[in-house]
Amino acid sequence: METYDLSYIWEKLTDKLSHSISESNMDIYIRQITPVSAENDVICCTVPSTTLCSAIQQNYFSLISALLKDITKNDNIRLELKVKNQNVLEVPAEHYKTDSLFKDDEKSFESNINPKQRFETFVVGNSNRFATAAAQAVANDPGNVYNPLFIYGNSGLGKTHLMHAIGNAVLEANPNAKVKYVTSETFTNDIINAIQNHTVKDFQEKYRTIDCLIIDDIQFLENKERTQEEFFHTFNALKEANKQIVISSDRHPQSMDKLEERLRSRFVNGLTVDIQPPDLETRIAIIRKKAEIEKINMPNEVIQTIAVSIDNNIRMIEGAFNRIVAYASIMHLPIDMKVTETVLKDFATHSIQNITIEKIIGHICKYYNLQNDDLIGKKRPKNIALPRQIAMYLSRRLTDASLPKIGLSFGGRDHTTVIHAYEKVEKMRKEDRSFDNLLQQFEEQIRSI
Numbered sequence: 195m196e197t198y199d200l201s202y203i204w205e206k207l208t209d210k211l212s213h214s215i216s217e218s219n220m221d222i223y224i225r226q227i228t229p230v231s232a233e234n235d236v237i238c239c240t241v242p243s244t245t246l247c248s249a250i251q252q253n254y255f256s257l258i259s260a261l262l263k264d265i266t267k268n269d270n271i272r273l274e275l276k277v278k279n280q281n282v283l284e285v286p287a288e289h290y291k292t293d294s295l296f297k298d299d300e301k302s303f304e305s306n307i308n309p310k311q312r313f314e315t316f317v318v319g320n321s322n323r324f325a326t327a328a329a330q331a332v333a334n335d336p337g338n339v340y341n342p343l344f345i346y347g348n349s350g351l352g353k354t355h356l357m358h359a360i361g362n363a364v365l366e367a368n369p370n371a372k373v374k375y376v377t378s379e380t381f382t383n384d385i386i387n388a389i390q391n392h393t394v395k396d397f398q399e400k401y402r403t404i405d406c407l408i409i410d411d412i413q414f415l416e417n418k419e420r421t422q423e424e425f426f427h428t429f430n431a432l433k434e435a436n437k438q439i440v441i442s443s444d445r446h447p448q449s450m451d452k453l454e455e456r457l458r459s460r461f462v463n464g465l466t467v468d469i470q471p472p473d474l475e476t477r478i479a480i481i482r483k484k485a486e487i488e489k490i491n492m493p494n495e496v497i498q499t500i501a502v503s504i505d506n507n508i509r510m511i512e513g514a515f516n517r518i519v520a521y522a523s524i525m526h527l528p529i530d531m532k533v534t535e536t537v538l539k540d541f542a543t544h545s546i547q548n549i550t551i552e553k554i555i556g557h558i559c560k561y562y563n564l565q566n567d568d569l570i571g572k573k574r575p576k577n578i579a580l581p582r583q584i585a586m587y588l589s590r591r592l593t594d595a596s597l598p599k600i601g602l603s604f605g606g607r608d609h610t611t612v613i614h615a616y617e618k619v620e621k622m623r624k625e626d627r628s629f630d631n632l633l634q635q636f637e638e639q640i641r642s643i
């Protein structure tokens with residue numbers, strides 16, 4: 195029987211988590227977890243409420259589990275979360291039911307549309323003009339113009355916002371319409387639950403009576419055959435009944451290799467539109483709009499500085515905006531260039547030339563508490579293999595070094611090892627959202643070193 199030093203493990207865990215989770219989310223979620231015991235390969239923790247427990251399960255379970263395995267060097271270690279004074283609730287994150295279509299009582303219909311994400315709050319520029327026009331056309335005549343509407347583009351460029359805008363507009367025109375926003379993960383969880391509870395028929399009936407189904411991040415359906423099968427039938431039933439389907443993805447359907455051909459061909463059968471990173475003018479307009487909505491008096495030079503510093507992700511622009519406002523308020527300072535420059539140090543995006551393989555190795559070693567020599571050495575223990583592959587993967591993505599050069603920088607390894615690492619990490623990103631989030635954080639942090 196193995197016992198662990200719980201306070202040591204927890205301290206390490208929170209330290210590692212704080213590198214990839216924002217301070218506010220650390221306070222809201224992670225610091226609400228109380229570790230209780232660590233015995234027999236089980237780390238048992240409590241949280242104050244069911245809601246919190248669900249949110250942690252949904253967003254952080256796999257990340258915490260992976261880190262615990264890493265810290266304890268024990269692949270069998272398991273996390274158990276329970277609500278204080280209740281029974282253990284331990285569900286793999288993937289199976290966890292969240293913002294499900296039909297809430298627990300199975301009666302009330304929840305649209306999950308965010309009332310704030312509307313066309314009125316969406317800034318239109320060259321990068322998203324076509325996608326916006328298509329979305330407006332669909333919202334004006336759902337089911338009849340472009341069906342499905344497939345919106346794709348990189349993370350943080352406004353796909354979800356645009357989809358909620360469609361949902362809001364459809365509901366405004368017809369408050370009785372059954373409009374539903376789900377992520378593909380929720381769709382998958384609903385299917386898993388239906389299978390486990392023998393309620394697949396109910397699931398099918400309920401999903402197929404929707405007037406406008408909006409499904410986000412469809413790329414997470416790749417490799418999930420049973421879910422694809424069910425989605426295929428849902429899709430056909432809705433389409434035949436002239437119900438609107440709106441789909442988003444991080445890439446064009448043709449680039450989704452692990453998607454069944456029959457789905458791929460249906461996705462391109464309606465209208466496929468992309469969203470590109472916003473140009474400078476649009477970024478300035480987005481920041482201005484946000485300041486206007488939040489009634490913040492932000493000087494022009496500050497707006498311009500944010501827009502110039504962060505160029506490829508609107509979510510990051512919003513993050514910088516929020517941090518500047520929070521910093522000025524907490525420190526009782528005006529929102530000026532001094533505050534902006536202090537805060538932007540963490541956010542500044544550098545050109546690809548500024549990122550070196552050494553920087554990447556240093557960053558990953560720091561995160562995983564390894565020595566640089568561990569990563570470039572010949573040893574292959576489990577706790578080093580993945581960090582090494584991540585570092586190789588990031589070297590390929592963030593620098594323009596050739597594969598042989600990357601191999602050389604990692605202790606003279608062959609370029610095929612780099613390719614293998616790249617493919618493995620890319621696959622893991624596609625299959626595991628928390629891992630994908632962690633990689634996004636690494637990229638952002640390395641860009642700002």
Ligand SMILES: Nc1ncnc2c1ncn2[C@@H]1O[C@H](COP(=O)(O)OP(=O)(O)OP(=O)(O)O)[C@@H](O)[C@H]1O
Nearest residue numbers: 315316317348349350351352353354355480508509
């Ligand atoms: N054109 C825009 N005008 C105003 N706000 C925008 C615009 N585009 C994006 N945003 C805001 O940027 C943030 C990120 O956008 P959103 O969540 O829609 O991105 P996404 O493309 O769905 O990303 P992901 O693929 O990671 O889910 C949101 O808060 C959204 O409101």
